[in-house]
Amino acid sequence: MTVNQRTVIHCDMNAFFASVEQSARPELRGKPIAVVGSGGRPVITTSSYEARARGVKTGMAVWEGRRLCPELIIVIGDNKKYQHTSTEINRIFQDFTPEVEAFSIDESWLDITHSLKMFGSAETIAYQIKARIKHQFDITCSIGIAPNKLLAKLASDLQKPDGLTIIKPDDVSRILEHMPASELCGIGKKTAATLRLMNINTCGELGRCDEARLTRKFGIIGRRLMLMGQGIDDSPVTPFGEEDEVKSVGHSSTLERDIDDPLEIRRFLLQLSEMVGSRARRYNVAGKTISLYVRYADFFSSWGKQTTIKRHTNQSDEIYRTAVGILETVDLEQPVRLLGISLSNLQHEVEQLPLFIEDRKKLEATKAMDEVNQKYGNMVVTLGSLLPGKEKRGNHVIPPSWRPDGIKNVKCT
Template identity: 35%
Template sequence: MMTDGLDPTSTGLPGPRKIVHVDMDAFYASVEQRDDASLRGKPVVVAWRGKRSVVCAASYEARRFGVRSAMAAVHAERLCPHAIFIPPDFPRYKAVSQSVREIFRRHTDLIEPLSLDEAYLDVTSNKMGLPTATRVARIIRQQIREELNLTASAGVAPNKFLAKIASDWRKPDGLFVIQPHEVEAFLLPLPVGRIPGVGKVMEDRLKQLGISAVGDLRNLSQPDLHGLFGRYGMRLYELARGIDHSRVVPDRPTKSISAEDTFETDLTLDGTEDIIRRLAEKVWNASRRDGRVARTVVLKLKTSEFNILTRSHTPAVPLASAEELAATALALRNRVEIRASQKFRLVGVGLSNFQDAETQSRSSLFD
C-alpha cells in the first residue's frame, strides 16, 4: 500500500495518472537575488521604472508590502518606497528556465511548460523508477535547490487542475500532495475563486447566487450550470468534483509570437513607425528560432482611452524578412480609421497561423 505518493486509483479519468505541477518561487526576482548577493533579503522588484511599466516579479520581501506581479510599477514604488528596482533580463531568465527543464527531463518526457517558471509533469511512469509521484517531486525540488541555488514549490495530484492548486498551497519552497481519496475533503471548502477561469466578475455572480465555496457549487446540477454559464458551466460541474480529463501535452506548438511596447507618453498613429519597425525585427528574430513559417501578420493598438484595435493580414506568399514584416504591419496601420488627433498608449506586432516549413514548401509547389 502506498503511503508516500499517489495511489493509482481512478477519479473519473481515462486512466490512473500522477501529475506534478512545479512553480518556481518569485522566479525572476530570485534569479536576481541569487546572482547578486547584495540583493538577498531585500525587497526586489523586477520592472522598468516609469509610469507605464508593470511589475514582472517581486521578491517575497517586497510582497510583504503588497507588491504583486502585473501591478503598475509606480504603485509598487508607493507601496514599498525602499524597494530595489531591477530591469528584467529575459535572456538570462530563459537560460535558467532551460536548466530547470533539463532537471525535469531526467524524470519524464511528458512536460508541458506554461511559462518560463512553471510546468506540468506527468510522472505516472518516471525514468528513475521512483515508487511515488511525491518522491519524484521531492527529488526535483532538491535538484533545483542544489544545482541552481533556487527554490520551487510543487503540487502532486491525480490531475492538472488539482496539481496547480496544490503547488500554491505551501509557497514558497513547499510541497503539497492531494491523494485521490482526499480530493472531496480538499475541494469542498475552497472558495470558488480558486477554480481556473473563475475571475472576479464570475465570482461575484456566483456569490449573488449564494455560491461562495466549491461545496455550494456542487449543489447545482449539470442543467442548472449549463443554463447559467453555457459550455463553461459543464466545466464547472466537473472541476467542482475534482474531475479534469486534460492531459499533459509536451512540446505544444506555438500559436503566435508577438511583442508590444507601452509608450512613456501617448503617441499619434504617425509617431509609431519606428516602434513598429523595432518590434517587427524582434518578432521576426523570435520566429526564426521557432523553425516554422508564419502566414498571418497582426497589428495591435491600444488607444489612450484603453480601447484595443487589431488588424491582421495573410499574404499570398509567406514573409521572407523582418523588413517585409515591418512593411506589412505598417500597411495594416493604414487600415485604422481614426481621427488625426487620436493618441495611442501601446502598439504590438505579432505573427500567427504557423505552418511547418516542410508543409509550406510542399503546398507552395502546387499554388
Template identity: 55%
Template sequence: MSERIILHIDMDAFFASVEQQSRPALRGKPIAVIGSGKRTVITTSSYEARARGVRTGMNIFEGRTVCPELILVVGNNRKYADTSRGIVEILQDYTPLVEVYSIDEAFLDLTGSIRLFGSPEGIARRIKERIRKRFGIRCSIGIAPNKLLAKLSAGLEKPDGLVRLRPEEVPSLMERLPVTQLCGIGKRLGEHLAALGIRTCGELGCFPMADLCRRFGMVGETLSVMARGIDLSPVVPLCEEPAPKSIGHSTTLSRDISDKEILHRTLLQLSERVARRARRNHLCGRTVTLTLRYADFSTFSKRVRLAHFLHHGPEIYLAAREILSSLRLYQAVRLIGVTLSGLTRDYLQLPLFAEERKREEISRAMDAVNDRYGMFTVTWGTLLKRSKGPGVISPAWRPAGSHYVNVR
C-alpha cells in the first residue's frame, strides 16, 4: 500500500477561544468555561488561564485559588456545535474523507487530494487561515502516514502548530517518545509499564508481544503495534450520505380560513411534525419557509434564515408565525405548510454507527483493562460522551459518525 497522508486538526482551547472571539471583552484574559450545574468543573480554559495554572477538571474553587482573576463563563453547547459544523464544512472542501473525532478534532485523509490541492502543508496552512478568518480561532495540525501519528504530531507544537511527520522520521521519534504521549495510554498504565521497565515507545515496541498479551490480554498486541507507530485504521467520514435538502409538512384545511388564531394552531402542529422528523433523522436546519395557498389557488411562500440551526417545534413555529404575522391575508387560506431547509447533521444528536460500534468494542476491551488497572483514561475516543445534566459537553465528546437516513 502506498503511503497515506492523514491530517489531524485539533482546535486550540476550543470552547474558551469561541467565547473570547464572540465576546471581545474576554480576549487576552484568563477565562474558564464551566457548566451551569452547581458542582460543575472547568471544561476548557484559555491559554492565559493555563499559564496561571488553571487546568481542565478543576472545580471553581481550585481554579480561583490558582488564579483569583479567573473569569468564569457558562458554556453554550449550541455555539460550539455551530462553530464545529462550520469548521467541518471548510475541511470538506479538501476531501470527502473527514472524520469528526470530537467536537474540536477531526481526521482528514488527504492521500487523494494532493494532486488537486498541492502539498499537505499548503492545505494545512490554508485550513488554518480560513478557520482563523471565519471564526477568529486557532488550531494545531499534524500530518503523518496514519491517524495515531497524525494525532501525536498535532499535539507536538500546540498552540497554533503545524507539524509534518514523514515516514522516515517515525522510528527515531518513537524511539524516544514517552509511552504516555500515545493516545490511549493514561498515567496509570504508564506507571504499570514503567514497572516493567518500559518508559518509551521504543522500549514498548521491543518488549515481547507474548508477554504484553499475557499481562494485558488482547490490548497487549495493540500496545505493541501502537508503540511502533503503526495504525491501519481508516478515516471514517462522518456523513456517508449527504443530508436531504428539506423536510416539510403541509395540510389542506377543512375549510378556507382567515382567522390567524386557527392558522397559528395549525402551524404549531405542522412545526412539531417537521421537528420530529428532523430529530428522528438527526438533522437540524436554519431556514424556515411558510407556504400558503389561498382560496383562489394562488400560492405564496416566504422564507426566513435563522441565526442558529434548530430542530425543535416551538422554534420552527415561532419563525413561521413571524412570517405569517408580517402578512396581510388578502383572501382566506386553503392550504398551509412549513418547511425546514438548510439542513445539516445534528452534531449534538448523532447516534453511534455500525462501523463505530465495532470500534467501540475495542474501546470496551481497553476499558476492561482500564477497570482492572485504573488506566487508559483516554479511550480511542469512539464513545459518544456527553457530560451529564445541564453542563457543557466535555471536550472528549464526539459526534460518533452518522447513519444512513432517508427523508422524503
C-alpha cells in the first residue's frame, strides 16, 4: 500500500480548556470565559468561542481581554482535568484504530486505513467520534480527513468549530493552488515571511518552486517545503511508545501554551530534570550524556543538542544545570511548544555510598524527595535553590502521563 492510499484523520478539540470548563460548570455555558495558567499569570491560555467573538485571543493579557469584553469571566486552569479528558478522548480514538498519535493535549492523528472495512467509511468513523465525544464530555471537535497527516491537519482547520472536512486525493492540487502557504502546519511566521520575500505566497507556488532555490535559502528543509506545497507527506502516524527506541531515560512535555520567557522555560526544564532524574534513580541507572530537545510553536521546526559530562549522574540538579547550559548556547527563533530532556550513555547498578559527607547528605535528601514525590506526585518537593526567578511553585507543564499509552519505557545499554 502506498502512502497516497492512506486515510488519516486529524481531530482538533475546539477551544479545549475553555470547553472542558464550560462542560464541568454549567453556569459558564454560553458565556465568554478565558482560561489562565495555574500559576496565575495574567495571560490567556485559551478563550471560549463566546469570548473569541468579542476579539479575545490566546496569548492576550487579561487586562486586554477585559477591555474588549468587560463581562469576560476568568477561570484558573486545571491541568489534571484536561489531562484526564484528553486521556479518555484518546481511548475513544483507539476504539477505531490502534494507530493514534497525540500531537498535543487537544489534537491527535488517527490512521484509519485498515479500519475502513470494519466501519464502512472515513466519514462514518468521523461522525461516530464526534458523537461519542459530544455524548461523553459535551464538547465538540473539528475533524479533517485526508491522505496524510499534513493535509488532515489542514482540513481540520478549515471548518471550526465542530466541522468535518474531507480532502480527497484528486482534490489536493485544486485546494492547495490558491491556499496561503502559511496555512500549512510547519510553516511559521518567519518561514512564511521569507517565502513572501521570494515571491512565494501560495501552496501552489511553493510546490512548483525550484528545489535548488529553496535548498539554497532553507538548507535541508528546502525539499520538504517543496513537497509540503504539493501536499506530500509520508510521515507515519506513530502511537506513543512505538517511536524509534533509544537507549535513554527521557521525558518530553507539551506545554499548555507556547512560551518564550527564558525564566518560564527554565522552570519547565527543572520539572523535566526532576522527572528524568527520579526515574533514572528508580531504575538504578546513571548517564553521562544529557540531551535537550525543543520543538517550536509551528510544530515542524525543532532542534536537539547534547552534552557529555565527565562522570555518570542521575542527580536532577546536574541534569538541570547541564540542560540550562545547552539552552544558553542557542538563540530561540520562535516560542516553544514542547521541551524534552533525556539521559543516555547509561551505566547500570550505579548506587554506591559516596565518599564525602556532603555527597552522602545530598544522596539521603534526594532519596527522601523521591519517596515524597512518588507518593504525592512530581514536584511536590524539589530543590528550592534551583528554582529560577522569584516564583517557587507553579506547574504549567502538561506532563506525558496524559498520552494514551502512558510514558516511554527505559531502554538501557
